[in-house]
Amino acid sequence: MQSDNQILVPAAELEQRVLGELTRAGASQASANAAVRALMHASLLGVDSHGVRLTEHYCRMMAGGRINRNPQITVRRTAAGSAMLNGDDGLGHYAAYKAVDLGMEIAGEHGIAGVGIEHSSHLGAAGAYAVAGAERGFVTFVTTNTDSMVALFDGAERFHGTNPLAFAAPVPNSRPWLLDMATSSIPMNRVLLHRSLGKELPAGVAADAEGNPTRDPDAAEMLLPLGGEEYGYKGAGLAGVATLFSALLTGTTLDPDFIPMYGTDNDHDPRNMGHYVIVIDPAKFVGAELFGQAMHGYLASLRGAPARPGRSVMAPGDREWAEAERRAANGISIDPDTARFLKVR
Amino acid sequence: MQSDNQILVPAAELEQRVLGELTRAGASQASANAAVRALMHASLLGVDSHGVRLTEHYCRMMAGGRINRNPQITVRRTAAGSAMLNGDDGLGHYAAYKAVDLGMEIAGEHGIAGVGIEHSSHLGAAGAYAVAGAERGFVTFVTTNTDSMVALFDGAERFHGTNPLAFAAPVPNSRPWLLDMATSSIPMNRVLLHRSLGKELPAGVAADAEGNPTRDPDAAEMLLPLGGEEYGYKGAGLAGVATLFSALLTGTTLDPDFIPMYGTDNDHDPRNMGHYVIVIDPAKFVGAELFGQAMHGYLASLRGAPARPGRSVMAPGDREWAEAERRAANGISIDPDTARFLKVR
Numbered sequence: 001m002q003s004d005n006q007i008l009v010p011a012a013e014l015e016q017r018v019l020g021e022l023t024r025a026g027a028s029q030a031s032a033n034a035a036v037r038a039l040m041h042a043s044l045l046g047v048d049s050h051g052v053r054l055t056e057h058y059c060r061m062m063a064g065g066r067i068n069r070n071p072q073i074t075v076r077r078t079a080a081g082s083a084m085l086n087g088d089d090g091l092g093h094y095a096a097y098k099a100v101d102l103g104m105e106i107a108g109e110h111g112i113a114g115v116g117i118e119h120s121s122h123l124g125a126a127g128a129y130a131v132a133g134a135e136r137g138f139v140t141f142v143t144t145n146t147d148s149m150v151a152l153f154d155g156a157e158r159f160h161g162t163n164p165l166a167f168a169a170p171v172p173n174s175r176p177w178l179l180d181m182a183t184s185s186i187p188m189n190r191v192l193l194h195r196s197l198g199k200e201l202p203a204g205v206a207a208d209a210e211g212n213p214t215r216d217p218d219a220a221e222m223l224l225p226l227g228g229e230e231y232g233y234k235g236a237g238l239a240g241v242a243t244l245f246s247a248l249l250t251g252t253t254l255d256p257d258f259i260p261m262y263g264t265d266n267d268h269d270p271r272n273m274g275h276y277v278i279v280i281d282p283a284k285f286v287g288a289e290l291f292g293q294a295m296h297g298y299l300a301s302l303r304g305a306p307a308r309p310g311r312s313v314m315a316p317g318d319r320e321w322a323e324a325e326r327r328a329a330n331g332i333s334i335d336p337d338t339a340r341f342l343k344v345r
Numbered sequence: 346m347q348s349d350n351q352i353l354v355p356a357a358e359l360e361q362r363v364l365g366e367l368t369r370a371g372a373s374q375a376s377a378n379a380a381v382r383a384l385m386h387a388s389l390l391g392v393d394s395h396g397v398r399l400t401e402h403y404c405r406m407m408a409g410g411r412i413n414r415n416p417q418i419t420v421r422r423t424a425a426g427s428a429m430l431n432g433d434d435g436l437g438h439y440a441a442y443k444a445v446d447l448g449m450e451i452a453g454e455h456g457i458a459g460v461g462i463e464h465s466s467h468l469g470a471a472g473a474y475a476v477a478g479a480e481r482g483f484v485t486f487v488t489t490n491t492d493s494m495v496a497l498f499d500g501a502e503r504f505h506g507t508n509p510l511a512f513a514a515p516v517p518n519s520r521p522w523l524l525d526m527a528t529s530s531i532p533m534n535r536v537l538l539h540r541s542l543g544k545e546l547p548a549g550v551a552a553d554a555e556g557n558p559t560r561d562p563d564a565a566e567m568l569l570p571l572g573g574e575e576y577g578y579k580g581a582g583l584a585g586v587a588t589l590f591s592a593l594l595t596g597t598t599l600d601p602d603f604i605p606m607y608g609t610d611n612d613h614d615p616r617n618m619g620h621y622v623i624v625i626d627p628a629k630f631v632g633a634e635l636f637g638q639a640m641h642g643y644l645a646s647l648r649g650a651p652a653r654p655g656r657s658v659m660a661p662g663d664r665e666w667a668e669a670e671r672r673a674a675n676g677i678s679i680d681p682d683t684a685r686f687l688k689v690r
Contacts, residue, residue: 082456111427211653251631286596308556
C-alpha cells in the first residue's frame with residue numbers, strides 16, 4: 001500500500017491514530033476531538049499540509065506548554081450579535097469549532113453573528129469551520145492571520161501570513177459550496193517542493209531577499225500575494241482583511257509578531273493567535289427555502305457553463321469534495337514521518 | 346485646462362453640475378444627493394469608470410423608467426442583527442447608503458449587522474459605502490454582483506461580473522483603510538483602452554471567445570478572474586462570494602441574468618440588482634480605543650516595511666486618498682462627452 005514512499009491508511013484508522021496520539025499527549029477529550037475533526041477534514045479534502053501530519057507538531061507544543069492541554073474556553077457576550085471567545089491557549093481547532101457553534105446559536109436568533117477569538121493557536125484549515133456552519137444551514141466566513149511569509153505588494157520582507165479566507169454556503173442535499181483560499185498564490189511548502197525537485201517556480205509567486213520576483217526556488221525567500229507582480233496589491237489587501245478581522249478586531253498578535261510556529265526553541269510561550277467568524281442565517285434574508293433553490297440554480301448554471309478546450313469548469317469545493325469521496329473509499333496517503341509518529345504499520 | 350482632451354473641473358463645480366443634471370432628470374432630492382456623493386467619491390479617488398461619467402447613463406435610465414426617480418425605500422427587520430432593504434428600483438447609491446446607515450444603527454446596538462438589498466440598481470463604486478461606515482467608526486464590508494463579464498476558471502463564456510469586494514476600517518484621525526477591488530485583474534474598459542491604442546494586454550487577464558487566454562485586445566472577449574491562468578480559481582471563487590452575498594442571500598438577479606446595463610433597447614425594466622452590507626462595531630470586540638491603536642500600529646509597521654528596489658510600499662487606500670487630495674486641490678479631469686453632458690464650459 002505504498003506509492004512514492006507515501007503510506008495509504010484507511011480514514012477510520014487514521015482518525016483513531018490521531019486521536020490516540022493527541023490523547024496520549026494529554027489533550028482533553030473535547031479539544032482532541034475538535035483537532036481530529038479538523039485534521040481529518042483537511043486530510044480527506046486533499047489539503048495535506050493542514051492535515052494529520054500536524055499531529056506531531058501539536059503534541060510537541062502541548063508537551064512544551066505552548067498549547068494548553070486542558071483549555072477552559074470562556075465567552076464574553078458583548079451584544080446580541082457579537083461575542084469574544086477566549087481559547088485559553090488550547091488547540092485552535094477547539095476554539096474555532098466552539099466559535100462557529102456559538103455563531104450559529106446567535107445567528108439563528110439574530111440573523112448574523114460576529115465572533116472574535118483570542119488566545120487561540122494554529123487552527124489547521126480555516127475551511128473546516130466554514131463547512132461546520134454550512135452543514136448546519138448557515139453561510140459562514142472564517143479567517144485567521146498566520147506567521148509572516150508573504151511580501152507586501154512591492155515589499156521586500158515577509159509581512160503578512162498566507163492568511164486564508166474561508167467561505168462556505170449550504171446546498172440542500174449536497175456538500176457545501178466551499179472556498180478556502182490562501183491570499184498568496186502558493187504555500188511556502190510548494191517552494192520547498194520545487195527546491196527539492198530543482199524545478200522552476202511559476203512566475204509571480206515568490207520573491208528573492210530583495211523582494212524581486214524570482215522563479216528560482218533556491219533564491220525564493222518569501223511568497224508574493226495573489227495577483228502576482230501586476231495585481232498583487234489585491235492579494236496583499238485580502239491578506240490585510242484577514243489580519244483586520246483576526247488580529248486587529250480581536251487585539252491579538254500581528255503576523256510579524258508571532259513567536260514562529262516552527263524553528264524556534266520557544267515551545268512554551270503561547271502565541272495568542274486570533275481568528276474571526278461570521279455566521280449568517282439565510283432564513284433571515286431571502287429565506288432558507290428560496291436560498292436553497294437559488295444555490296441549486298446558480299450551481300447548475302455554473303457547472304453547466306462551457307469550458308475552454310481540454311478543460312472543465314467546477315464550483316468552489318467540487319474538486320475537494322470529489323477527493324474526499326475518493327479518500328474516504330480508498331484511504332489517505334501519509335508521509336513516512338507521519339506514519340512513524342502515528343505508529344501506522 | 347486640458348490634457349489629452351480631458352477637461353479639468355473644480356470638484357465643487359463638478360458636484361453641482363452632477364446634482365443639477367440628476368435633479369433635472371427628476372431624481373428625488375434624497376436619491377440625487379446619494380448618487381452625487383458616491384459619484385464624487387469615485388471621481389475624487391481616481392476611479393473614473395465609476396465616477397461622474399455615469400451621470401448621463403443614470404439620467405437616461407430614469408427617463409426610460411428602468412430607474413425609479415422617486416424611490417420609497419422600505420426596510421424589513423428580520424431579526425435583531427439583520428434586515429432586508431428594498432430599494433424600490435431607485436438609484437443604487439441611495440439604497441446602498443441607506444443600508445450602511447441602517448447597518449451602523451444595528452451594529453452600534455448589537456455588535457454586527459447584515460443588511461441585504463433587493464430591487465436596487467447600479468451603485469457605482471462599492472468602496473463609497475464601505476468608507477461611509479468606516480468614517481463613522483465601523484468596519485464595513487460591501488459587495489454587489491454585476492453584469493457577466495468574467496470567465497469562470499477554465500470557462501469559455503462570461504459568467505460572473507467583475508463583482509467587487511469592498512472593505513473599509515476606521516483609522517483614528519486619518520482616512521480609512523480601504524480595499525475596493527474587482528475580482529477580475531482588470532476592468533473591461535482597460536481592454537477597450539488597449540484595443541484603441543493597439544497595445545498588447547498583460548498576460549492572464551483576458552480570454553478569447555473559446556476561453557483561451559489572449560494578450561490580443563482585439564481577440565479578447567471576456568476577462569479572466571484575479572489569479573490569471575494558474576490561480577484564477579481563487580478570483581473566480583471570490584466573484585462567487587460577491588454573488589453569494591448580493592444575489593443568492595437576497596434573492597435578486599444572478600450575474601448572467603441581468604438585463605444588460607448598456608447596449609440594450611430595454612431601458613424601462615428594472616434589473617432587480619442586489620447588494621449586501623456587513624457592518625461591525627469594534628467597540629463590541631477588542632474595544633474602539635484599542636482597535637484604533639492597533640490600526641495605527643499595524644499601518645505604521647506596514648508603511649515602514651522595506652520595499653523592493655525602485656518601488657514603495659503602501660497600505661490599501663493610500664494611493665486613492667493621495668489622489669483624492671490632489672484632485673480636491675487641483676480639480677477633476679473629465680472626458681469630453683461627460684463635459685458636454687454636464688455643460689461644463
